[in-house]
Amino acid sequence: MLESIYFQCYYAYLRGNLIQAHRYYTILKNEFKTAGSEKSLNPTQLAELKKIKEAIETGNIAKNKWLEEPVVSGTSTETAEIRQNELVKKIHYQGLEQLKKILSDDLWLYNIEHPCGEYGAVDMVYMGKKTVYPLEVKKDQGRHDLIGQLSKYDLFHKLHMHYKTYETVQSVAVCGAYEPYTLRELKQLGFKTIAYSLKDEKLRLAAL
Numbered sequence: 001m002l003e004s005i006y007f008q009c010y011y012a013y014l015r016g017n018l019i020q021a022h023r024y025y026t027i028l029k030n031e032f033k034t035a036g037s038e039k040s041l042n043p044t045q046l047a048e049l050k051k052i053k054e055a056i057e058t059g060n061i062a063k064n065k066w067l068e069e070p071v072v073s074g075t076s077t078e079t080a081e082i083r084q085n086e087l088v089k090k091i092h093y094q095g096l097e098q099l100k101k102i103l104s105d106d107l108w109l110y111n112i113e114h115p116c117g118e119y120g121a122v123d124m125v126y127m128g129k130k131t132v133y134p135l136e137v138k139k140d141q142g143r144h145d146l147i148g149q150l151s152k153y154d155l156f157h158k159l160h161m162h163y164k165t166y167e168t169v170q171s172v173a174v175c176g177a178y179e180p181y182t183l184r185e186l187k188q189l190g191f192k193t194i195a196y197s198l199k200d201e202k203l204r205l206a207a208l
Contacts, residue, residue: 002031002040006049013052016117016156018163022056025049059163060110082198084139088112088123091137091174091196094203102194102207103170105129119152132157132166135174142175142182142193150191174205183208 009024028049032040041049082090091099092109100107105128114125114134126133134153138146154171161169172192186193193208 002028002035003045005031006041006045009052010045010048013048013055014115014117016115016119016160018056018059018160021052025052025056059160059165082139084137087139087196088137090198090203091135091205092124095196095205098203098205099126099194102205103128103133103172103192105131105133107133116153116156119156120149122153125157127166128170130167131170132168133170133172135172138173138175140176142173142178142186144179144182146173146175146182147185147189150186151189154189154191178208 005024005028009021009028012018012020012024096107096109107126107128110125110127110132112124113121115121116134122134123137124135126135134150134157136146136150136153150171150173154169157166157169157171161167170190170192172194173186174194174196176196178186178193178195183193195206195208197204197206
């Protein structure tokens with residue numbers, strides 16, 4: 001019984017539904033008081049429950065960290081050849097001050113590969129003074145599928161506004177270039193569109 005409730009709680013957490021996870025967590029806690037024992041759940045499950053408890057209390061999913069990867073000899077940092085993960089890091093480490101100016105906000109990086117429930121994971125999430133910025137990066141051209149992808153991340157964060165960790169959501173796309181239709185639709189949806197360029201390992205960001 002306890003394990004069944006645990007999995008309902010865990011699956012709700014994985015989907016990013018913290019309200020439902022909170023309901024199951026409360027039921028699980030009450031059941032554990034009356035019928036639980038140290039062996040009711042295994043150590044891995046108990047560790048996951050600690051993460052779930054923290055997420056419920058803060059309204060935030062656990063954070064990820066960049067892994068340090070070896071530099072491949074001879075790897076070029078030109079736009080056509082840079083790897084996706086290298087580009088995302090470069091946008092943060094070289095482009096943060098540029099992002100602050102473009103978005104007119106004092107940003108700090110909240111998370112990378114931020115899980116958005118059933119919608120997937122957005123490349124980066126920045127926090128401003130009152131705004132959250134889901135930011136999706138495309139190494140090459142922003143195409144039609146970017147519209148739906150960014151719209152889902154935008155919706156996910158808007159559905160979590162009741163946790164009051166931010167007041168507004170401003171989704172951002174950073175691409176090497178954009179299809180004209182895609183650029184127009186993104187702007188109509190109220191998303192910020194930014195183009196990046198790389199020359200001599202220097203990153204430049206420009207609002208479109």
